[in-house]
Amino acid sequence: MTGSPQMTSTRPDLPPGIADVVIIGAGVVGTAIARALGRYQLGCVLVDAAGDVGTGTTKANTAILHTGFDAVPGSLESRLVRRGSALLRDYAAQAGIPVERTGALLIAWTPEQEAELPAIAEKSRQNGYTAVRPVTRAELYRREPHLGPGALAALEIPDESILCPWTTPLAYATEAVRAGVRLLLNTRVTGITAAGPQPAGNGGGGTGGRPGGTGGRTRGSEASGEAGTDARGHVLATSRGELRCRWLVNAAGLESDRIDRMLGGGGFTIRPRRGELIVFDKLARPLIRSILLPVPTAQTKGVLVAPTVYGNVLLGPTAEDIDDAADTATTATGLAALRGAGRAIIPALLDEEVTATYAGLRAATEHRDYQIEVDRQRRYARAAGIRSTGLSASLGIAEYVLERLGAAGLPLRERSGSPAAPPVMPYIGEAGTRPYQDAARIAADPAYGRIVCHCERVTSGEIRDALAGPLPPADIDGLRRRTRVLNGRCQGFFCAATVSGLFAAGRQGVPGGLAGGPPGGPGVNAGELAGGQSGEPA
DSSP states (O other): OOSOOOSOOSSTTSOOSEEEEEEEOOSHHHHHHHHHHTTBSOOEEEEOSSSSTTOSGGGSSOOEEOOOTTSOTTSHHHHHHHHHHHHHHHHHHHHTOOEEOOOEEEEEOSHHHHHHHHHHHHHHHHTTOOOOEEEOHHHHHHHOTTOOTTOOEEEEETTOEEEOTTHHHHHHHHHHHHTTOEEEOSOOEEEEEEEEEOOTTSSBOOOOOOSOSSEEEEESOSOOSBOOTTOEEEEEEETTEEEEEEEEEEOOGGGHHHHHHHTTOOSOOOEEEEEEEEEEOGGGGGGOSSEEEEOOOSSOOOOEEEEOTTSOEEEEOOOEEOSOTTOOOOOHHHHHHHHHHHHHHOGGGGGSOEEEEEEEEEEEOSSSSOEEEEETTTTEEEEEOOGGGHHHHHHHHHHHHHHHHHHHTOOOOBOSSSOOOOOOOOOOOSSSOOGGGOHHHHHHOGGGGEEEETTTTEEHHHHHHHHHSSSOOSSHHHHHHHHOTTOSTTTTTTTHHHHHHHHHHHHHTOTTTTSSOOTTOSOEEGGGGTTSOTTSOO
């Protein structure tokens, strides 16, 4: 099967025919799997109920690239975080995804926590990460002079890093779409039924049981090869019509148990875990040099203080199990708890301006490990229960799922020619050179010297490029994630009207609408910022 469909879908805006693989969920895990499958001679469709990629758990997290030092030894999570972190570091360097190796300090504040540090260091070594080392109280305060009183000791994890959680899934999705994967947004899956018998030679098959249980497994017999006439595919009822596929991958995050129940279910239930966070202004950034971690408990990794690749400081998250998978509201109780924790860790942090507060939901289950499984009889794979490490593990998860799909019978024939290089994404971090700082780029295109968003130094050229890109934003929030526009101290108070006008002009394809900002608008030339510290609010 080369991805050339022969059937007609129920609506002309849906892909015709039978896809080889449909991936449900365009978060960081689903886009990573789509990227991996896009390298093979397969007709693939990536669907999501939202209007953009990475709008669920992916967009609202602590944005840390974990080493996996504190995972459960021997778990699938430990293996895939370690593998995924290594793959993502290399990928980020090629794709221009902002990453900073800040290192982390896991701090003990009580004698009981201090007594746990040797066991945590041993766990790290069992997980294959051996660079962890003890830090005395004196060294700790030399390294972090703004730390609150009472810290006793710490462990250093030098390879913990911060990265951009927005550019990462956009890069995966861009690469997948360029490889021929069809992206269907605003497409909610409402039902799944088994298709009739498929003609021989149209994909993998075999026999086996239904999904269930824990960990990562391939269900069914060891038979391999392409399917005979007894192999079955799937018919997906969606909000936009009907889709048919031979194989189905469930990477639906908070909705993954709902999708799993459509195929028989069993083995796990998603219980959304809400984490509230506070983002402090860029002027708070000099207060910390590393990610500051607490000693974890059995329920949560606790409240941390971390820099971001955008130059801010992050405090959080809380951990609250809730019933509503759409409830991302912050609460007075949660924010007060964070402020109390932050005052103990970095007292001066509470004197700084708050730029934003937000809450994200993690796809927690009753199990401690990932719920990744492939059922060859049903031609069904699920990647569920990923929780807070999905960003770090994403490429490792995709690699693992791909291997098991191949073992279950999905024919993986590489496309002809050399594999395409990762796309080079617009750089929106603070550690590298932004367009407004690049004199040669501004000389070639003055739009990169015309700043529209003063707080975040976003230019009209960047907005224009985002709207003309392969995955343009559907709304202002999508534009924020692609450029950082409106994300600064004023939260759009000064530039929202101009940004909205540029967004509307770009969406309507107005010629020259984004060339240099509207006449008399509030944009400023990058040269006017000369002498100010790069990346700080105007």
